[in-house]
Amino acid sequence: MKKQRTNAIVTLYHKLGSPPSFYRISGYFLKWLLLITIILTGIGLYDGLFLAPVDYQQGDTVRIMYVHVPAAWMSMFIYAIMGICGLIAIIWRMKVAEAVLLASAPIGAWFTFIALATGSLWGKPMWGTWWEWDARMTSELILLFLYIGIMATYTAFSEDSRKAARMAALVAVVGLVNLPIIHFSVKWWSSIHQGTTVSIMGESKITWDLLRPLLYMAFATKFYYGYSMLKRARLYLLETESQKKWVQTVISENKS
Amino acid sequence: MSEFFNMGGYAFYVWSSFGVFFVAMFIDFFGLRSKEKTVKRQIKSLLKRKKNSQEL
Numbered sequence: 001m002k003k004q005r006t007n008a009i010v011t012l013y014h015k016l017g018s019p020p021s022f023y024r025i026s027g028y029f030l031k032w033l034l035l036i037t038i039i040l041t042g043i044g045l046y047d048g049l050f051l052a053p054v055d056y057q058q059g060d061t062v063r064i065m066y067v068h069v070p071a072a073w074m075s076m077f078i079y080a081i082m083g084i085c086g087l088i089a090i091i092w093r094m095k096v097a098e099a100v101l102l103a104s105a106p107i108g109a110w111f112t113f114i115a116l117a118t119g120s121l122w123g124k125p126m127w128g129t130w131w132e133w134d135a136r137m138t139s140e141l142i143l144l145f146l147y148i149g150i151m152a153t154y155t156a157f158s159e160d161s162r163k164a165a166r167m168a169a170l171v172a173v174v175g176l177v178n179l180p181i182i183h184f185s186v187k188w189w190s191s192i193h194q195g196t197t198v199s200i201m202g203e204s205k206i207t208w209d210l211l212r213p214l215l216y217m218a219f220a221t222k223f224y225y226g227y228s229m230l231k232r233a234r235l236y237l238l239e240t241e242s243q244k245k246w247v248q249t250v251i252s253e254n255k256s
Numbered sequence: 257m258s259e260f261f262n263m264g265g266y267a268f269y270v271w272s273s274f275g276v277f278f279v280a281m282f283i284d285f286f287g288l289r290s291k292e293k294t295v296k297r298q299i300k301s302l303l304k305r306k307k308n309s310q311e312l
Contacts, residue, residue, distance in 0.1 A: 060264035067277035110280045118273040
């Protein structure tokens with residue numbers, strides 16, 4: 001007889017791969033993700049609007065950073081997750097990966113929209129222009145179109161949700177090439193946009209008083225993404241598996 | 257306090273930015289809640305129809 005080797009991580013992977021377990025496990029997290037989001041946003045807003053000093057060059061417009069930068073980071077972070085899920089969905093046909101991919105698209109599109117809109121509102125007073133067709137802005141706009149394209153692809157094939165999800169995954173994977181372009185755009189081309197200021201590996205070129213609120217807001221947006229994505233993925237699984245027994249059990253018990 | 261709202265003369269740009277951020281988040285949040293209601297209602301009526309057709 002073959003010896004069964006059980007590894008906690010492997011078990012978790014298999015569990016999360018099955019829609020009913022994913023639905024049940026993610027259900028425990030929702031409330032906490034939302035609570036942490038609210039707390040971090042509260043602290044971040046107070047810190048960013050009241051405590052953070054004004055920039056000697058940019059004045060109070062520097063506070064726009066606290067919504068602009070977290071949103072821009074999330075726009076890329078979420079897309080990277082979608083690209084990975086896209087690969088898993090195409091190679092292993094894992095349904096939960098399809099759910100996470102499609103559930104990430106709306107919130108990712110919102111963050112991209114916020115990054116573009118607040119960038120515009122920051123650019124007008126600082127650079128004297130709402131919009132410039134330069135590499136950073138153009139590639140971020142393409143990212144927004146990618147998000148919209150992924151959602152549109154899924155809708156276009158809606159008669160077969162599995163096929164639709166795989167087509168959307170394909171668009172997501174192809175669009176991954178845009179991520180390094182966005183990141184390095186300020187280096188590769190001469191850009192109106194400033195270069196990288198905050199760095200995980202290297203030293204950040206920003207004082208702690210200005211950085212601290214940014215970190216609060218960056219984590220707040222990460223937790224909100226967790227909430228929004230998990231909740232949407234759960235609804236996606238309920239919808240696409242509505243014929244299955246576990247959905248009937250969940251609905252008849254009427255547990256959230 | 258009015259100094260705070262004035263944002264060093266950049267009130268429009270700063271507050272619009274925060275406005276865009278929170279409006280977008282609230283649309284996502286409340287849109288998700290109403291979607292949850294719709295999906296659960298749909299599945300409930302689907303189950304009811306199934307049950308009724310089995311009884312007939």
